[in-house]
Amino acid sequence: MSEATNTAAEGSAIFRSLATGIWALSLKEHVSSIKLPYPAAAQLALDRLVLHCAARQEQYPSSVPELVAWCAERSASEWPFPVGPNMALPAARLVDEATRMRTRTCAELAVDDGAPILDAQADSVMNDLGTEPIGVGKREFLIDHVVIDRSGHRRMLATEPLSAQRFKGLKYLYGPPPDAWVVEGRVHQCSTCGLLALPTNHKQARTAWCEAETCPRDTPLSTSYDASNVQVLRTPLRLLVALPGRTERIALRTLRAAGFLVRPVGAVLGNYLVSGRGEPDRRMRVYDRMQPGPLAERALVDRVSLVVVPEQLLTTQAGYRDGFDAALPPGADVRLVSATDIATAAHAG
Structure with missing residues (x-):
């Protein structure tokens, strides 16, 4: 392996460690308002970056909150180490600069014991569903129902008994909305992709940013829910x-x-x-x-x-x-x- 290849491999490993750390932080709360104790993966990512930079007498972040800021301010091509092209495109960021939300790139690159976290968790669920028609129907239900509120559930029970039956068997795949997506007690859906979205402000229900990241901005939000009354599909799904x-x-x-x-x-x-x-x-x-x-x-x-x-x-x-x-x-x-x-x-x- 050439020195350049080895350097890119090391840089990519550090970048993936950073993604794993930010992912762990995002599971706890909004990455811009994190509190002690920090997840071990986040501290490990910081330590790894500090060691790399200190050995080369380069500037480095002094804390986990500062690390989050670095991840928002720097694209993959702007870190003090090369990120291999097989890992991320040059413009990729782990934290969105405007919203300080964990990005899809971060989620895609995060690993647990070397295995991509999103893939491992989604594969486990899909394997459990099986490939028989009943499993296909359950997967279609998950695609169509990212968010389910109490009124929607009541409507299923009254008019869509098959959907209600599927939800009963899939309810374990849903949970309370992540704190980062709750704005003034409400959860919003993007009208383009159907995933979770952030509004421009509480008075104007238009999209400022959504999980897909590629949808048009400043478009009317699909739906707004009382956060205390909804169940949200797990992030990997x-x-x-x-x-x-x-x-x-x-x-x-x-x-x-x-x-x-x-x-x-x-x-x-x-x-x-x-x-x-x-x-x-x-x-x-x-x-x-x-x-x-x-x-x-x-x-x-x-x-x-x-x-x-x-x-x-x-x-x-x-x-x-x-x-x-x-x-x-x-x-x-x-x-x-x-x-x-x-x-x-x-x-x-």
């Missing part, structure tokens, strides 16, 4: 199941309209086999992830050859396609396509 769920439906409709047969395949929900029109069968999965390098690694784990993402990621995230392709091993039969172009890609084989 919001980000890895509910968020790509809408794009997945677009991709499936596009393929079926083009004459392809699409059916679930494998032991985990979300993988599909695309066949028909005289083309070779292809395994497909829909994702919505901010960082293309780790996405490429995940696609190899999922053993898919068609990786579908929202068109917006390809058009607004500079270097996304190149970052994805560069992270694949030579000769890998994996293609990155948008949901609207999936039929063309499947036809091309």
Whole structure:
């Protein structure tokens, strides 16, 4: 391994440690208002950064709150160490500069014992649901119900008995809204992605920022709830199941309209086999992830050859396609396509 490669690997490891620390902080409270005691992962990330910087006589943060500020002020290309392109795009941040909220990049990179936290937790739930029709129905319920309030639950009981039955079996996947998303006692949903959102102010219910991060700002919020009356889907399921769920439906409709047969395949929900029109069968999965390098690694784990993402990621995230392709091993039969172009890609084989 060359010195440059070794340095990039070390820098990427520190960056991932920072992501894990910020993720741990975000589980406790809003990262801009953290209090002692700090999670061990956050203190470890600080210590690791301090050691790196001190050995090179470079400036370093002196506390966990200052570390959070550094994560908001610095993109991946602005740290005192190189972050490998397979880890994060140059503009990626672990904390949003304006809202001081943990970013999706942070969540995607956070690990526990070397395994991505989001993937491990979401995979565990999907494995439990199984791939039989009842499991498919439960997954669809999770995609459609990020937030459930008491009135919505009563409505299910009265008019949607199947949904009520599914919620009864899935209630353990919901919990109180995270403190960071509660603004003056209320929780808001983005009208574009359906995930949690922050309002511009309490009098004007418009989106200032949302979990997807890529949705239009200053648009009317979908719904506002009394925080004491709602249950919210767990974060890994919001980000890895509910968020790509809408794009997945677009991709499936596009393929079926083009004459392809699409059916679930494998032991985990979300993988599909695309066949028909005289083309070779292809395994497909829909994702919505901010960082293309780790996405490429995940696609190899999922053993898919068609990786579908929202068109917006390809058009607004500079270097996304190149970052994805560069992270694949030579000769890998994996293609990155948008949901609207999936039929063309499947036809091309």
